[in-house]
Amino acid sequence: MLLLAMDTATPAVTVALYGEGRVLASWEQIDARRHGELLMPAVDRVLSTAGRKISEVTGLVVGNGPGPYTGLRVGLVTAAALGAARSVPVHGLCTLDGIAHAAVAAGLTGPFVVATDARRKEVYWARYDATGTRVDGPAVDRAGELPAEVTVLPAVGAGAVLYADAFADVRRELPQHASAGALAALAAQRLAAGEEPAPPRPLYLRRPDAQVPAGYKVVTP
Known part of the structure; x- marks a missing residue:
């Protein structure tokens, strides 16, 4: 392979x-x-x-x-x-699973959260158990409005570093x-292990900024 x-x-x-x-x-x-x-x-x-x-x-x-x-x-x-x-x-x-896998390989133990920058003062996040298996998410939320059970966990990723005030324990030394x-x-x-990975389909989690214009102005007779 x-x-x-x-x-x-x-x-x-x-x-x-x-x-x-x-x-x-x-x-x-x-x-x-x-x-x-x-x-x-x-x-x-x-x-x-x-x-x-x-x-x-x-x-x-x-x-x-x-x-x-x-x-x-x-x-x-x-x-x-x-x-x-x-x-x-x-x-x-x-x-986020890849970042979690890298964090565990780097020595992180216990449940944790991975958060990356989603812009607009938001983060993409997911919660993991001690083995790096995802137990919640992925989701997107404003950093200041994350669930309490997420913000109390050790946090990994650029989103956690960027919005450090929103997390109780940011692990800056781990992969971002x-x-x-x-x-x-x-x-x-x-x-x-015989598991079939997901198909290559994007996880956008929110609508794109670009929108189809509505109410076109008629410029021809």
Whole structure:
């Protein structure tokens, strides 16, 4: 099994190649405005670093979000296109699950919450048990209006750091953005256990800012 993973649901453009039970190569850059520009060169760089070809990849893993519409769709469309071109499966995973997996791998114990920046003074969040299994969410809420049972838990992610006053225990030393390596490792773990990952469908959680105009003005007879 050789998995090519990517995520563009957070400001991180992140790509990793996973095989032989480990991350073979990875690359990431924090740049919320250049997902489309950075992603495919990152794929080429990761494959080159690992000394592998795209024809060797047996599956793709992509973060489903939640995340902003523009950034999130870059990863999903790219993964779908590569999967179709190579006739390999594309596995979708909740981006927050990947951050949770990375946090547990970094030593976090006990129940916790992952929160990423959703803009508009809101966060995307999900609650996890000690093993990193999601027990609530994903959801989107204003940081100051989160449920009490969420805000009292140790909090991981850029949303928690940005709105630190809303959380009782922010773990700034733990991963703040998505990691393709963590996503790939989580996907491999679930596949080995016989679980079927979710399809690569976006978790937007709220309506887009762009709306179809109503009440067009007639300018022709």
